[in-house]
Amino acid sequence: xxxxxxxxxxxxxxxxxxxxxxxxxxxxxxxxxxxxxxxxxxxxxxxxxxxxxxxxxxxxxxxxxxxxxxxxxxxxxxxxxxxxxxxxxxxxxxxxxxxxxxxxxxxxxxxxxxxxxxxxxxxxxxxxxxxxxxxxxxxxxxxxxxxxxxxxxxxxxxxxxxxxxxxxxxxxxxxxxxxxxxxxxxxxxxxxxxxxxxxxxxxxxxxxxxxxxxxxxxxxxxxxxxxxxxxxxxxxxxxxxxxxxxxxxxxxxxxxxxxxxxxxxxxxxxxxxxxxxxxxxxxxxxxxxxxxxxxxxxxxxxxxxxxxxxxxxxxxxxxxxxxxxxxxxxxxxxxxxxxxxxxxxxxxxxxxxxxxxxxxxxxxxxxxxxxxxxxxxxxxxxx
Amino acid sequence: xxxxxxxxxxxxxxxxxxxxxxxxxxxxxxxxxxxxxxxxxxxxxxxxxxxxxxxxxxxxxxxxxxxxxxxxxxxxxxxxxxxxxxxxxxxxxxxxxxxxxxxxxxxxxxxxxxxxxxxxxxxxxxxxxxxxxxxxxxxxxxxxxxxxxxxxxxxxxxxxxxxxxxxxxxxxxxxxxxxxxxxxxxxxxxxxxxxxxxxxxxxxxxxxxxxxxxxxxxxxxxxxxxxxxxxxxxxxxxxxxxxxxxxxxxxxxxxxxxxxxxxxxxxxxxxxxxxxxxxxxxxxxxxxxxxxxxxxxxxxxxxxxxxxxxxxxxxxxxxxxxxxxxxxxxxxxxxxxxxxxxxxxxxxxxxxxxxxxxxxxxxxxxxxxxxxxxxxxxxxxxx
Numbered sequence: 001x002x003x004x005x006x007x008x009x010x011x012x013x014x015x016x017x018x019x020x021x022x023x024x025x026x027x028x029x030x031x032x033x034x035x036x037x038x039x040x041x042x043x044x045x046x047x048x049x050x051x052x053x054x055x056x057x058x059x060x061x062x063x064x065x066x067x068x069x070x071x072x073x074x075x076x077x078x079x080x081x082x083x084x085x086x087x088x089x090x091x092x093x094x095x096x097x098x099x100x101x102x103x104x105x106x107x108x109x110x111x112x113x114x115x116x117x118x119x120x121x122x123x124x125x126x127x128x129x130x131x132x133x134x135x136x137x138x139x140x141x142x143x144x145x146x147x148x149x150x151x152x153x154x155x156x157x158x159x160x161x162x163x164x165x166x167x168x169x170x171x172x173x174x175x176x177x178x179x180x181x182x183x184x185x186x187x188x189x190x191x192x193x194x195x196x197x198x199x200x201x202x203x204x205x206x207x208x209x210x211x212x213x214x215x216x217x218x219x220x221x222x223x224x225x226x227x228x229x230x231x232x233x234x235x236x237x238x239x240x241x242x243x244x245x246x247x248x249x250x251x252x253x254x255x256x257x258x259x260x261x262x263x264x265x266x267x268x269x270x271x272x273x274x275x276x277x278x279x280x281x282x283x284x285x286x287x288x289x290x291x292x293x294x295x296x297x298x299x300x301x302x303x304x305x306x307x308x309x310x311x312x313x314x315x316x317x318x319x320x321x322x323x324x325x326x327x328x329x330x331x332x333x334x335x336x337x338x339x340x341x342x343x344x345x346x347x348x349x350x351x352x353x354x355x356x357x358x359x360x361x362x363x364x365x366x367x368x369x370x371x372x373x374x375x376x377x378x379x380x381x382x383x
Numbered sequence: 384x385x386x387x388x389x390x391x392x393x394x395x396x397x398x399x400x401x402x403x404x405x406x407x408x409x410x411x412x413x414x415x416x417x418x419x420x421x422x423x424x425x426x427x428x429x430x431x432x433x434x435x436x437x438x439x440x441x442x443x444x445x446x447x448x449x450x451x452x453x454x455x456x457x458x459x460x461x462x463x464x465x466x467x468x469x470x471x472x473x474x475x476x477x478x479x480x481x482x483x484x485x486x487x488x489x490x491x492x493x494x495x496x497x498x499x500x501x502x503x504x505x506x507x508x509x510x511x512x513x514x515x516x517x518x519x520x521x522x523x524x525x526x527x528x529x530x531x532x533x534x535x536x537x538x539x540x541x542x543x544x545x546x547x548x549x550x551x552x553x554x555x556x557x558x559x560x561x562x563x564x565x566x567x568x569x570x571x572x573x574x575x576x577x578x579x580x581x582x583x584x585x586x587x588x589x590x591x592x593x594x595x596x597x598x599x600x601x602x603x604x605x606x607x608x609x610x611x612x613x614x615x616x617x618x619x620x621x622x623x624x625x626x627x628x629x630x631x632x633x634x635x636x637x638x639x640x641x642x643x644x645x646x647x648x649x650x651x652x653x654x655x656x657x658x659x660x661x662x663x664x665x666x667x668x669x670x671x672x673x674x675x676x677x678x679x680x681x682x683x684x685x686x687x688x689x690x691x692x693x694x695x696x697x698x699x700x701x702x703x704x705x706x707x708x709x710x711x712x713x714x715x716x717x718x719x720x721x722x723x724x725x726x727x728x729x730x731x732x733x734x735x736x737x738x739x740x741x742x743x744x745x746x747x748x749x750x751x752x753x754x755x756x757x758x759x760x761x762x763x764x765x766x
Contacts, residue, residue, distance in 0.1 A: 005424065012420050013624065016411040028399040028593075037395050037706065038692070039699040041388065071454030071595055074623035078611045103622060104611055205624060210411075212454055212595065212626035227610060228461045228487055239486060240457035241396065241588060243595035309421070316422040323420065 005319040006365045010206075010358030011144060011183060011298060012323055016249070017208035017359075023252040024210065027245035035242050036233075045244045052244075052251035056215055059258050060200070061191040068216045068234045069247045073182040074100040076201035076216035079237050080178045081105060081138060083224030084199075089135030089173060094121045094150070095341035096143040101180055102337070105138075113139065117343045118290040119148035123158035130162055136176045141184035141195070145338040145354065146289030147298025149188065152179055156196025176222060182206055186257035187265055187296055198222060202254060204246075208359065209253025213246035268297035268357050271366060275299060275355065278370035282377055288342070288352070297357030302344065306351035306380060314376040320369045323354040388702040389748045389755075393589075393741030394527060394566060394681060395706055399632070400591035400742075406635040407593065410628035418625050419616070428627045435627075435634035442641050443583070443600055444574040451599045451617045452630045456565040457483040459584035459599035462620050463561045464488060464521060466607030467582075472518030472556060477504045477533070478724035479526040484563055485720070488521075496522065500726045501673040502531035506541035513545055519559045524567035524578070528721040528737065529672030530681025532571065535562055539579025559605060565589055569640035570648055570679055581605060585637060587629075591742065592636025596629035651680035651740050654749055658682060658738065661753035665760055671725070671735070680740030685727065689734035689763060697759035703752045706737040 027048060033041035035049050050064070057064035070076045081104040085091055091110040093101050096119050111129040115121045121139055130137065137159060142149045159177050166173065178199040181190065186207030192200060199222065202215040216237070218224060226237050233239050257264075276299060279285055288300040302308075308324050315322060339349035353373075357366075410431060416424035418432050433447070440447035453459045464487040468474055474493040476484050479502050494512040498504045504522055513520065520542060525532045542560050549556065561582040564573065569590030575583060582605065585598040599620070601607060609620050616622050640647075659682060662668055671683040685691075691707045698705060722732035736756075740749075 007416075007424065009417070009420060009422075012425075013415055013417040015413070015415040018412065021411055028404055029401065030398070032396055032398040032594075033704075034392070034396040037392060037704070038695055039392075039704040040702075041390065041704055042395075071458070072623040072626075075454070082611055099615065100622060103615075107611075210626075210628075211415075211624060212629060228465055228490075232482065232486075239483060240455040241594060243455075245593075246595060312421055319423075321416075321420070321422040321424055 005321060006369050008320065008322045008355045008357060008361065008369060010361075011147070011354065011356035013211075014186075014206055014208045014358060016210060017253060017256065019256065020209055020249045020252045024245040024249040027248055031244070035244060049242055049244050049247050052247040055251035055255050056202075059190055059255050060217055061193055062217055063220065066218050066220060068218065068237055069242065069250065070214040070216055070234070070238050071243070072205070072212045073180065073201050073203035073214040075238070076214040077101055077138075077178075077180055078104055078227060079216055079224060080199045080201060080218070081136060082227055083237070084136045084176060084178075086225040089133050090131055092126060092129050092134055092137045094139040094143070096121070096145060096148070096338035097138065097140055098144050098180060098182065100182075101138050101140070113137070115148075115341050119143055119146035119288070119338065119342050120290050120293065121150050121155075123151065123154045126155055127158055127162070130175070132166075132171055133173055135174060136178055138178040138180065140180040140182070141188050142295050142298075143338060144183050145336055146300045146342070147183065147295035147356070148290045149184070149293040149295065151293075153194060153196050160196075183295060183298075185254060187261050187268075190254075190258060192217060192219070204250035204253050207253050207257040210246050210249040213243060213250040215250065215254070264359065265296040268361070271357050271361055271363060272297055272299055274363060275357070275366045275370060278366070279373065282374055286348075295356075297361070299355045299357075300352065301355070302348050302352040303377065304345065304348045304351050306377065308351050308353050311353065311373070311376045311380055314379060315372055318372045318376070320372045322373075323356075324352055388704060389752050391703065391705045391738045391740060391744065391752060393744075394530070394737065394739035396594075397569075397589055397591045397741060399593060400636060400639065402639065403592055403632045403635045407628040407632040410631055414627070418627060432625055432627050432630050435630040438634035438638050439585075439598055442573055442638050444576055445600055446603065449601050449603060451601065451620055452625065452633065453597040453599055453617070453621050454626070455588070455595045456563065456584050456586035456597040458621070459597040460484055460521075460561075460563055461487055461610060462599055462607060463582045463584060463601070464519060465610055466620070467519045467559060467561075469608040472516050473514055475509060475512050475517055475520040477509075477522040477526070479504070479528060479531070479721035480521065480523060481527050481563060481565065483565075484521050484523070496520070498531075498724050502526055502529040502671070502721065502725050503673050503676065504533050504538075506534065506537045509538050510541055510545070513558070515549075515554055516556055518557060519561055521561040521563065523563040523565070524571050525678050525681075526721060527566050528719055529683045529725070530566065530678035530739070531673045532567070532676040532678065534676075535560075536577060536579050543579075566678060566681075568637060570644050570651075573637075573641060575600060575602070587633035587636050590636050590640040593629050593632040596626060596633040598633060598637070647742065648679040651744070654740050654744055654746060655680055655682055657746060658740070658749045658753060661749070662756065665757055669731075671727075678739075680744070682738045682740075683735065684738070685731050685735040686760065687728070687731045687734050689760065691734050691736050694736065694756070694759045694763055697762060698755055701755045701759070703755045705752075705756075706739075707735055
């Protein structure tokens with residue numbers, strides 16, 4: 001990152017942590033062997049891969065045999081959702097889910113669990129759209145637009161009741177809860193027993209780990225149909241020579257973030273409060289998302305009628321990097337459906353700014369950034 | 384690699400080249416931005432990604448808009464083959480194709496083009512199994528077991544004639560030639576116009592580039608059905624935040640290997656000849672694959688009745704790393720079908736050794752390795 005710029009888009013990407021890179025480097029050119037190879041080098045690579053798997057499993061409080069390394073969270077989500085839906089049945093997804101989730105269910109029958117105007121999805125809202133043939137519910141731990149943290153344990157509890165009901169009625173259709181933990185990998189609780197989920201997708205690249213590396217955790221006994229067969233790696237669900245360096249980096253990044261999260265979350269929360277105090281002086285600014293249940297460093301605001309794209313270009317010139325919404329090719333020139341899902345008008349949606357803080361964010365940076373944001377909005381308003 | 388060991392399994396994995404790593408490192412923690420982000424950092428990442436794409440395109444003599452970065456060759460192959468077969472029609476694959484190709488066609492109707500006892504697949508052999516509803520033929524540039532280089536340009540020519548025939552007969556079924564260039568990425572001609580292929584999969588990790596990064600080149604105008612939708616990156620064919628560092632490393636590795644290949648191929652060829660001279664003294668040793676059309680550093684041999692797995696374990700103790708066959712989880716405890724495809728008996732197949740040389744291989748290493756191989760075989764024979 002250049003010294004002058006102030007990066008406030010950690011929800012879109014995080015830099016690779018230097019400790020994580022250090023852990024990976026051995027596996028680039030030294031222990032570079034194919035983990036399926038039958039000699040010592042191969043065993044060393046295999047051992048590193050399995051240690052990484054155990055490290056992730058420990059964070060999840062899960063068995064390592066249920067942890068699969070993937071080429072990113074999008075792939076984790078695909079393996080989970082398509083793997084369940086291929087054999088038939090309906091899906092239910094949250095109204096604010098990422099394009100990665102929406103894309104998976106496009107070829108399958110699905111229904112949407114509505115969010116309230118804070119982006120919050122209650123168990124009742126999910127319950128309403130579960131049918132007798134729904135096989136999977138997918139609700140993110142926290143969404144990427146508003147950073148609203150969902151009541152996933154309560155949703156899991158409700159799903160358990162539905163399962164109980166089904167058993168009573170002799171309905172043998174299984175029902176699983178998948179959660180996209182991409183945005184939450186660095187900051188929220190990931191113990192699967194506390195979350196109550198059946199499948200969990202994690203993203204290394206959003207918690208200072210390597211890009212295009214992810215995790216899928218699958219509860220014992222759940223059988224997924226592989227998208228495509230191949231070399232049979234990762235329990236046959238992710239064929240291709242394993243990316244040992246990536247897995248090592250992914251595990252290190254997740255476990256580091258989880259160790260740091262109590263202190264770091266408090267720090268980010270304080271910084272967010274400070275930033276909000278500065279921005280609330282702006283006329284017409286509305287804070288989106290849930291006022292309490294949100295990711296610690298995530299702030300989504302809007303000013304109806306503002307051209308936020310132009311604001312972002314002005315800020316870019318000042319070296320302040322923020323987003324209009326989830327940075328993703330699918331959203332190019334289109335509004336993120338999550339904005340409409342919380343009842344925003346087009347004028348409100350187009351006036352949205354997403355500001356996400358991270359490990360290198362300082363109060364001083366936010367002071368400068370807040371001034372720049374105010375100035376940019378003033379200029380946009382012709383003030 | 385430990386100083387004492389002699390690595391002769393470059394067909395299974397190659398170390399990351401230090402120049403390649405150097406090119407990648409900027410994109411880990413510095414220009415780590417999401418290429419879809421709308422500010423300068425995002426544009427820098429996007430520029431790096433597009434430069435990498437151009438670098439690959441130049442090697443292929445192709446337009447960069449037709450180059451897609453993927454999470455490895457297995458994924459490239461899946462996007463190509465499943466993307467063509469999803470809309471219906473038969474596939475034809477070579478008898479010695481990798482599990483990545485075999486896996487793709489498992490869910491679709493397909494036929495096998497036979498190989499001769501050298502693993503060579505002639506245009507005639509492919510022609511025999513093309514039907515009126517065949518939509519894709521997939522033949523590797525060189526196979527991973529024997530390293531036999533296929534007459535891909537001749538196969539492409541034959542396919543052109545079939546297309547011509549179809550047009551004459553009013554058969555509108557398209558017919559495409561895909562080639563898995565995984566084993567060949569570092570050493571063979573990759574100009575798509577000379578190869579005559581319509582789709583080409585490449586593997587960075589077999590030519591001293593990063594693992595889990597690959598390329599798929601798709602000829603202009605060919606429409607592939609995406610496996611799953613998502614964020615819409617890479618022309619909608621490979622959703623997920625782009626691995627910029629990986630793409631940069633992949634491009635660098637491919638272009639470096641292609642620049643070096645004339646000299647390096649000659650060097651490897653000479654080393655292979657030297658190794659073969661040493662090994663030919665072993666009683667009952669048979670050289671497999673094509674005597675002339677083979678990858679320069681690839682040597683496959685067998686001794687009928689030998690327990691090659693035990694030989695490999697003995698060699699492992701001596702620090703000499705070679706393979707029994709394609710290192711791939713799918714082959715664990717199973718014979719690679721390629722062995723049977725060239726008419727080898729089970730006793731011959733189980734007595735197979737694959738020795739593949741690479742950039743760090745020296746004549747001195749081969750002298751030591753050859754002695755160790757002879758000794759290990761002698762011990763196995765109770766001599």
